Amino acid sequence: MAVRRSKKKCLVIGGCGFLGRHLVEELLERDYTVNVFDMRSTFEDEMVTFFIGDLCKTEDLLPAMENVDIVFHCASPAPSSDNYQLFYRVNYEGTKSVISACKEAGVQRLVLTSSASVVFEGVDIQNGSEDLPYASHPIDYYTETKILQEKEVLKSNCEDLHTIAVRPHGIFGPRDPQLVPTVVDMARKGKSKYIIGDGRNLVDFTYVKNVVHGHILAGESLDEGSVTCGKAYHITNDDPIYFWDFLSKILIGLGYAAPRYKIPYTLLFYIALVVQFFCTLLKPLVVIKLTFSPMRVALAGTHHYYSCERAKNDFAYKPLVNMDKAIDLTVQSYAELRKKD
Numbered sequence: 001m002a003v004r005r006s007k008k009k010c011l012v013i014g015g016c017g018f019l020g021r022h023l024v025e026e027l028l029e030r031d032y033t034v035n036v037f038d039m040r041s042t043f044e045d046e047m048v049t050f051f052i053g054d055l056c057k058t059e060d061l062l063p064a065m066e067n068v069d070i071v072f073h074c075a076s077p078a079p080s081s082d083n084y085q086l087f088y089r090v091n092y093e094g095t096k097s098v099i100s101a102c103k104e105a106g107v108q109r110l111v112l113t114s115s116a117s118v119v120f121e122g123v124d125i126q127n128g129s130e131d132l133p134y135a136s137h138p139i140d141y142y143t144e145t146k147i148l149q150e151k152e153v154l155k156s157n158c159e160d161l162h163t164i165a166v167r168p169h170g171i172f173g174p175r176d177p178q179l180v181p182t183v184v185d186m187a188r189k190g191k192s193k194y195i196i197g198d199g200r201n202l203v204d205f206t207y208v209k210n211v212v213h214g215h216i217l218a219g220e221s222l223d224e225g226s227v228t229c230g231k232a233y234h235i236t237n238d239d240p241i242y243f244w245d246f247l248s249k250i251l252i253g254l255g256y257a258a259p260r261y262k263i264p265y266t267l268l269f270y271i272a273l274v275v276q277f278f279c280t281l282l283k284p285l286v287v288i289k290l291t292f293s294p295m296r297v298a299l300a301g302t303h304h305y306y307s308c309e310r311a312k313n314d315f316a317y318k319p320l321v322n323m324d325k326a327i328d329l330t331v332q333s334y335a336e337l338r339k340k341d
């Protein structure tokens with residue numbers, strides 16, 4: 001008689017990262033058995049089996065996929081990196097390795113962490129649905145390879161492997177290495193006094209626990225014949241907020257002054273483009289990390305918020321933590337970044 005496993009087993013690729021680790025914690029809470037695959041190790045947990053390797057190598061991935069029911073693929077190089085080769089290798093070629101490894105290991109469900117930015121071209125998006133076309137001029141290499149990656153995962157959906165892409169936007173929460181630390185760094189350097197544009201652009205910022213909840217529901221939805229197979233889903237807080245109100249709440253919560261002085265969006269965007277051009281010319285001599293990259297200026301000065309109706313309808317998604325509570329929990333978790341008197 002075949003032995004029936006009672007607990008579902010999953011693999012989190014990128015499970016040592018910000019989102020991945022929150023996902024691991026929630027999967028354990030919900031009684032899943034969890035494997036983690038990452039190229040680095042950032043925490044220990046006796047309930048988790050860790051595999052260290054490079055996701056671009058199928059042979060590294062296979063041992064981690066043994067008897068796995070659901071693979072969550074949430075690994076990527078940091079969006080702030082400017083290295084096209086790295087993005088292409090990891091996000092595109094690496095994702096193809098993940099797909100072949102899933103097929104070889106007999107995994108039936110694959111959930112990709114994509115990004116709502118795959119449709120963003122630097123111009124306003126208001127309540128955008130998943131039917132918007134992919135950006136024909138993506139704003140950076142990161143986004144360009146997230147598009148290639150998502151297309152590959154969705155087209156590989158078949159009878160043996162059910163796939164889905166979750167598109168979060170602006171993830172924040174405890175242990176995020178990107179959003180809050182960057183904003184505080186700017187404040188400490190005196191660069192957070194300015195508002196780009198009129199300050200009335202609405203944006204989705206999504207609390208990490210809501211993103212995790214969306215991923216788990218997406219994975220659970222992938223039954224044979226489910227409408228969700230081969231589709232992309234926005235996962236947001238379902239509560240767009242003025243970009244500059246969000247940043248101000250984080251800054252004030254941590255004891256810093258809120259931005260006050262308005263700079264015209266278009267002016268700053270073109271300045272950022274020119275500065276980026278000169279940085280590219282100087283790259284062989286010196287590497288300069290831009291605070292106001294054209295991508296960040298575009299994200300800070302335009303509307304970009306998305307509808308999550310499809311996720312609500314198809315797998316009963318609803319955010320678990322509201323915006324005020326999410327900001328509060330985030331601010332409390334960054335005691336070390338609080339302004340010292």
Ligand SMILES: NC(=O)C1=CN([C@@H]2O[C@H](COP(=O)(O)OP(=O)(O)OC[C@H]3O[C@@H](n4cnc5c(N)ncnc54)[C@H](O)[C@@H]3O)[C@@H](O)[C@H]2O)C=CC1
Binds near residue numbers: 014053
């Ligand atoms: N942070 C955000 O606001 C958003 C993130 N996303 C997506 O969410 C996912 C997770 O992002 P974060 O947790 O913020 O990033 P993170 O940088 O904290 O985690 C990514 C993890 O991937 C691992 N990794 C990278 N290359 C690897 C390789 N070749 N082999 C094995 N592991 C590798 C890293 O070691 C890291 O632990 C990414 O796919 C990202 O594109 C999507 C929308 C918004």
Ligand SMILES: CC(C)CCC[C@@H](C)[C@H]1CC[C@H]2C3=C(CC[C@]12C)[C@@]1(C)CCC(=O)C[C@@H]1CC3
Binds near residue numbers: 114116170296
């Ligand atoms: C120039 C400053 C005013 C902006 C500082 C805040 C930024 C660090 C963040 C604001 C929106 C964020 C964001 C991302 C990264 C961090 C921000 C630019 C992503 C690019 C991360 C990866 C994605 O898939 C999309 C995100 C959109 C929002």
